[in-house]
Amino acid sequence: MTEFSEIPVIRLGDRSDADLAAEFRAAYGLTGFGYIEDHGIDPALRAAVFDASARFHALPLEQKLKIQVNTSHRGYIPINTSTDVNSTLADVKKPNQSASFMMMREDDRADPDVYLSGANQWPDLDGFRDTLNAYVTAMSDLGRRLMRVALLAAEVTDTSILGAFDTPTIWLRLLHYPPQPDTSPDDLFGSAPHNDFGCLTLLAQDEVGGLQVRTPAGHWVDAPWRPDALVVNVGDMLNRMSNGRLLSTPHRVINRSGRERYSVPFFFDPHVNTDIAPLPGTGEPQFEPLKFADFLRGELEAAYDAHKPAQSGNNSA
Numbered sequence: 001m002t003e004f005s006e007i008p009v010i011r012l013g014d015r016s017d018a019d020l021a022a023e024f025r026a027a028y029g030l031t032g033f034g035y036i037e038d039h040g041i042d043p044a045l046r047a048a049v050f051d052a053s054a055r056f057h058a059l060p061l062e063q064k065l066k067i068q069v070n071t072s073h074r075g076y077i078p079i080n081t082s083t084d085v086n087s088t089l090a091d092v093k094k095p096n097q098s099a100s101f102m103m104m105r106e107d108d109r110a111d112p113d114v115y116l117s118g119a120n121q122w123p124d125l126d127g128f129r130d131t132l133n134a135y136v137t138a139m140s141d142l143g144r145r146l147m148r149v150a151l152l153a154a155e156v157t158d159t160s161i162l163g164a165f166d167t168p169t170i171w172l173r174l175l176h177y178p179p180q181p182d183t184s185p186d187d188l189f190g191s192a193p194h195n196d197f198g199c200l201t202l203l204a205q206d207e208v209g210g211l212q213v214r215t216p217a218g219h220w221v222d223a224p225w226r227p228d229a230l231v232v233n234v235g236d237m238l239n240r241m242s243n244g245r246l247l248s249t250p251h252r253v254i255n256r257s258g259r260e261r262y263s264v265p266f267f268f269d270p271h272v273n274t275d276i277a278p279l280p281g282t283g284e285p286q287f288e289p290l291k292f293a294d295f296l297r298g299e300l301e302a303a304y305d306a307h308k309p310a311q312s313g314n315n316s317a
């Protein structure tokens, strides 16, 4: 295992997938994280999303609770209602110190054959839904481009899995981290050490900072704000598809800045009914196949009060 001390920067511009693949391989085969710049996402659109997030989090609590997160994982996730108990990375007992609004794919209705399908729950805020949808459209296009590059980087020879991203699983999360006092215990996190579940995470963050990425030796490297950059990382499913060639790296958030922190991760994943296995060209399989929906169900039921079967809720608070 090779140590790293900083997160690489990759500029996209109009470069071809093949041209980007080598840089991707170097970044994601070592750190699992990169700053993606010159990505084509309109800064004004991104600013509108942060504005929408600030307006949402400023709403009275009772208004947010009217759209509390449901079993299709859409709506308001209050502070102290998720705990990364599945984490093998730290002994996590305390719930994450963040609140968020979560939207997923805009389905008309829940389909019993599609885990997490359903309609989004929206707050009563002017322009909120349109802004988020415009951002999701732009980010999904970027996600498809990055997935193509990632598969090339992993030397995948049959890229038909890309069809599973035509109706992707997307998650757009408007996160708000209140400041943690300096006196807060060491095992209290804005976001406890974890790996992301899916394929690609494209994170926009504000200037406050607080995101940290774990090195193989167990050190934590800061991933500070860079103007206009997206922090892009590989999740567990892309790690499996690439047969371990692209790394899913643990990360965490601690907000001891004394300021409010806002961040907006966009998770770009395949349809939940996709079989996930090492793809052709990546060598002798190091992972057993699994269905994405089954994996997600296990993770969400362990971590979120809203998904715990036959329980009244807040047992982790």
Ligand SMILES: O=C(O)CCC(=O)C(=O)O
Binding pocket: 173, 175, 191, 196, 203, 205, 211, 251, 252, 253, 263, 264, 265
């Ligand atoms: O807020 C951040 O910077 C990171 C959030 C994160 O890691 C996640 O939501 O998976």
Ligand SMILES: [Fe+2]
Binding pocket: 194, 195, 196, 201, 251
């Ligand atoms: Fe994450």
